[in-house]
Amino acid sequence: MKYLIKTFGCQMNQHDSEFIASMLRSLRGEAVSDLDAADIVVVNTCSVRETAENKIIGFIDSLKRRKRSNPDLIIAVVGCMVSKREQIDRLLEKRKHIDIILGTRSLYRLPYFLERREAEKGPFVEFDLDDDIPEGRNHIREESYRAYLTIMYGCDNFCSYCIVPYVRGREKSRSKQDILNEAKALVNDGVKEITLLGQNVNSYGKGLAEASSFADLLYALNEIEGLERIRYMTSHPKDFNSEIIAAIAACKKVCRHFHLPFQAGSDRILKAMNRHYQRDYYLDLMAAIKKDFPDSVLTTDIIVGFPGEEERDFEDTLDILNRVRFDNAYTFLYSRRSGTPAADHQNQVADEIKRERLQRLLQLQSDISLAKNQAMIGKTYTLLGEGRSKNNPQMQSGRTDGNKLVHFSADEDFRGEMVDVIIEEAHSWSLNGRIK
Numbered sequence: 001m002k003y004l005i006k007t008f009g010c011q012m013n014q015h016d017s018e019f020i021a022s023m024l025r026s027l028r029g030e031a032v033s034d035l036d037a038a039d040i041v042v043v044n045t046c047s048v049r050e051t052a053e054n055k056i057i058g059f060i061d062s063l064k065r066r067k068r069s070n071p072d073l074i075i076a077v078v079g080c081m082v083s084k085r086e087q088i089d090r091l092l093e094k095r096k097h098i099d100i101i102l103g104t105r106s107l108y109r110l111p112y113f114l115e116r117r118e119a120e121k122g123p124f125v126e127f128d129l130d131d132d133i134p135e136g137r138n139h140i141r142e143e144s145y146r147a148y149l150t151i152m153y154g155c156d157n158f159c160s161y162c163i164v165p166y167v168r169g170r171e172k173s174r175s176k177q178d179i180l181n182e183a184k185a186l187v188n189d190g191v192k193e194i195t196l197l198g199q200n201v202n203s204y205g206k207g208l209a210e211a212s213s214f215a216d217l218l219y220a221l222n223e224i225e226g227l228e229r230i231r232y233m234t235s236h237p238k239d240f241n242s243e244i245i246a247a248i249a250a251c252k253k254v255c256r257h258f259h260l261p262f263q264a265g266s267d268r269i270l271k272a273m274n275r276h277y278q279r280d281y282y283l284d285l286m287a288a289i290k291k292d293f294p295d296s297v298l299t300t301d302i303i304v305g306f307p308g309e310e311e312r313d314f315e316d317t318l319d320i321l322n323r324v325r326f327d328n329a330y331t332f333l334y335s336r337r338s339g340t341p342a343a344d345h346q347n348q349v350a351d352e353i354k355r356e357r358l359q360r361l362l363q364l365q366s367d368i369s370l371a372k373n374q375a376m377i378g379k380t381y382t383l384l385g386e387g388r389s390k391n392n393p394q395m396q397s398g399r400t401d402g403n404k405l406v407h408f409s410a411d412e413d414f415r416g417e418m419v420d421v422i423i424e425e426a427h428s429w430s431l432n433g434r435i436k
């Protein structure tokens with residue numbers, strides 16, 4: 001059986017796809033990159049914004065023709081876009097070529113439905129968000145030297161714009177022991193960098209029988225011999241407390257990269273977003289981080305054009321950019337997600353205004369990113385090598401502790417190796433250096 005997994009969306013989805021690959025591999029499947037060669041296509045979907053959904057629906061529709069020429073082709077659509085009844089109904093209405101639908105917490109049922117598919121026609125649909133994701137899952141990783149590790153599923157925050165709590169279900173932490181066992185097994189397997197995954201990693205431990213916190217987890221992971229770097233995503237400012245800051249300060253393997261989405265700069269909008277913090281709290285938190293970690297890298301997520309956002313609210317967002325001076329910001333046009341409270345707001349912001357604001361935001365951030373990268377010139381940084389650069393194959397690439405991308409030339413392949421480089425040239429989104 002030849003399989004092709006097409007993954008959209010965030011790191012959680014990438015990691016879920018590694019699990020899907022492992023299930024298919026244990027059914028003696030073989031990965032292919034050519035759609036024409038595939039016996040089964042799995043589409044792992046994202047519904048965070050409308051643009052993502054449209055692209056995915058376009059892809060699913062393009063499979064119709066392939067199914068016509070190869071009726072044995074199995075098409076499975078899984079993940080966030082198919083974790084709500086209404087969405088599934090809408091999808092299936094005009095797409096009889098889909099065989100299997102599995103929600104975010106039902107992925108592990110894929111082998112079962114593939115077997116049933118041999119005798120029955122389908123479509124098979126399962127999307128129970130109360131389902132517990134089984135322990136002991138395997139993942140097929142793209143890189144041998146780095147890995148994702150899920151520490152919690154779901155989200156209980158219900159930010160008023162966001163679909164994730166409705167498609168990933170309630171927050172649930174894995175036990176500390178299960179996480180540590182998995183981390184040790186990864187390191188024994190040659191992994192040097194682990195990225196802890198969860199929609200709100202800072203609230204890790206909530207509801208566990210044995211009390212534990214995100215800080216506890218960092219202390220324990222930091223002890224694992226052979227592990228070089230610990231990353232985590234995503235943090236929520238409201239839960240990023242002094243206990244976590246102290247743990248990071250004490251744990252040398254935890255990267256000095258702070259990704260703290262602030263989403264909007266105005267108190268009024270933050271309240272409407274249900275974010276549970278205000279701009280002064282956020283600015284104080286960032287000031288505390290800068291004080292304790294002067295060389296750290298700071299990044300954020302921002303939404304432009306949330307319903308009711310006025311020019312002065314948007315200026316508050318620009319103001320936070322100017323005050324904090326992030327190394328990078330991931331910026332999004334607000335997208336109306338049906339079923340979320342913000343989608344029903346009367347005063348949606350017009351598209352042209354959203355776009356014009358986004359342009360201003362991008363321009364400001366690009367200037368700041370460039371200035372921050374220029375300040376790195378002449379200094380030495382340790383990279384974890386990623387091998388040949390994707391965009392620039394004559395060069396090698398690697399990431400600093402702060403997750404900045406650096407290109408350098410070398411005859412040797414530094415994939416998975418730690419290497420010191422001196423920065424020589426800075427751009428807004430990458431750097432060039434030479435081996436020290």
Ligand code: SAH
Pocket residue numbers: 048049161162163164198199200234235236261263301302303332333334335336337
């Ligand atoms: N749990 C993470 C990631 C959520 S999704 C967090 O809280 O940060 C990643 C980003 O997508 C969010 O940070 C937000 O900036 C953006 N996003 C989520 N819903 C959105 C929507 N409806 N429109 C535009 N951007 C959205």
Ligand code: SF4
Pocket residue numbers: 155156157158159162163164165199200236
């Ligand atoms: Fe969405 Fe908010 Fe949860 Fe992040 S914390 S996944 S933005 S609801």
Ligand code: F3S
Pocket residue numbers: 008009010011012013045046047048080163164167168
């Ligand atoms: Fe991730 Fe998209 Fe789902 S951002 S959690 S894949 S809706």
